[in-house]
Amino acid sequence: MTAILSATDLHYAYPGEVPALRQLSLGVPTGRKLAILGPNGAGKSTLLLHLNGSLRPDRGAVLLAGKPGDYSRRGLLQWRSRVALVLQDPDDQIFAATVAEDVSFGPLNQGLTDTAARARVQAALAALGIADLADRPPHMLSGGQKKRVAIAGAVAMEPEVLLLDEPTAGLDREGADQLIAVLRQLGQRGMTLVFSTHDIDLALALADDVALFQDGTVLAQGRAETLLCDPALLASAGLRPPVLVELWLAAQARGLCPASGQMPRTPEALMEQLAPAPPALRVAQ
Numbered sequence: 555m556t557a558i559l560s561a562t563d564l565h566y567a568y569p570g571e572v573p574a575l576r577q578l579s580l581g582v583p584t585g586r587k588l589a590i591l592g593p594n595g596a597g598k599s600t601l602l603l604h605l606n607g608s609l610r611p612d613r614g615a616v617l618l619a620g621k622p623g624d625y626s627r628r629g630l631l632q633w634r635s636r637v638a639l640v641l642q643d644p645d646d647q648i649f650a651a652t653v654a655e656d657v658s659f660g661p662l663n664q665g666l667t668d669t670a671a672r673a674r675v676q677a678a679l680a681a682l683g684i685a686d687l688a689d690r691p692p693h694m695l696s697g698g699q700k701k702r703v704a705i706a707g708a709v710a711m712e713p714e715v716l717l718l719d720e721p722t723a724g725l726d727r728e729g730a731d732q733l734i735a736v737l738r739q740l741g742q743r744g745m746t747l748v749f750s751t752h753d754i755d756l757a758l759a760l761a762d763d764v765a766l767f768q769d770g771t772v773l774a775q776g777r778a779e780t781l782l783c784d785p786a787l788l789a790s791a792g793l794r795p796p797v798l799v800e801l802w803l804a805a806q807a808r809g810l811c812p813a814s815g816q817m818p819r820t821p822e823a824l825m826e827q828l829a830p831a832p833p834a835l836r837v838a839q
């Protein structure tokens with residue numbers, strides 16, 4: 555599996571603070587969805603800021619497509635055009651007078667013409683399902699709508715990698731489900747996604763791979779099917795398996811479903827493993 559981005563032996567401390575990242579190594583598999591999973595303060599946001607060059611490590615390196623990150627002005631412009639970051643709080647990212655203007659900022663900054671930038675904006679707004687908001691002032695939008703605007707701003711740059719810091723934070727259940735569906739679609743189009751979260755259910759819903767964080771370093775990285783089913787490993791990062799996985803493991807232990815089945819990601823998938831479908835009812839003639 556190739557890694558579009560990788561971090562090797564990163565070490566970083568905010569000025570005057572204890573280290574936020576220590577000896578951290580991780581690979582971002584190309585074309586897949588990686589969850590950076592860990593408790594509050596584990597260093598997830600700090601890592602994302604390193605992955606697009608916003609922070610520079612005290613030691614270690616970030617590699618983009620195998621080459622060391624270029625922190626020159628020109629290098630950073632190219633880096634951020636290939637690796638876009640969506641911050642946790644959309645109010646930290648949105649600043650223009652209208653949604654369309656805000657989303658056009660990235661493409662114009664990449665040097666696109668007005669016409670080409672407009673096409674990118676339309677495509678990004680459509681992908682996020684917010685074409686109707688194009689002319690609205692962002693400050694008059696709901697939190698969920700602002701989140702989509704911030705993501706549209708990143709998507710409009712057509713990055714190879716989209717980094718998202720706590721993408722569902724502050725969203726209600728419906729808003730989170732809608733956003734998960736949008737992110738799945740972006741993944742299906744070949745975009746590499748990296749998202750930080752302490753919500754293990756979000757990792758279950760979306761991640762192909764998981765990097766488990768604790769105290770500024772990666773405890774383990776691997777396929778979601780492996781890591782999310784390992785209660786002992788998750789406990790070492792202060793986490794529990796998703797409830798659905800706990801039920802599945804308990805059902806396996808009681809012989810209620812085969813031990814060889816695939817980790818269920820939805821209640822329906824669990825039910826399918828628990829019992830064969832009942833025979834179709836005959837309708838009396």
Ligand SMILES: Nc1ncnc2c1ncn2[C@@H]1O[C@H](COP(=O)(O)OP(=O)(O)OP(=O)(O)O)[C@@H](O)[C@H]1O
Binds near residue numbers: 594596597
């Ligand atoms: N701007 C900053 N200045 C100083 N210390 C910081 C700054 N940002 C983060 N930290 C510290 O760095 C450590 C890692 O923080 P970080 O925000 O990366 O963790 P996180 O895993 O993203 O947390 P959360 O899930 O709460 O967002 C914490 O101890 C935090 O207090």
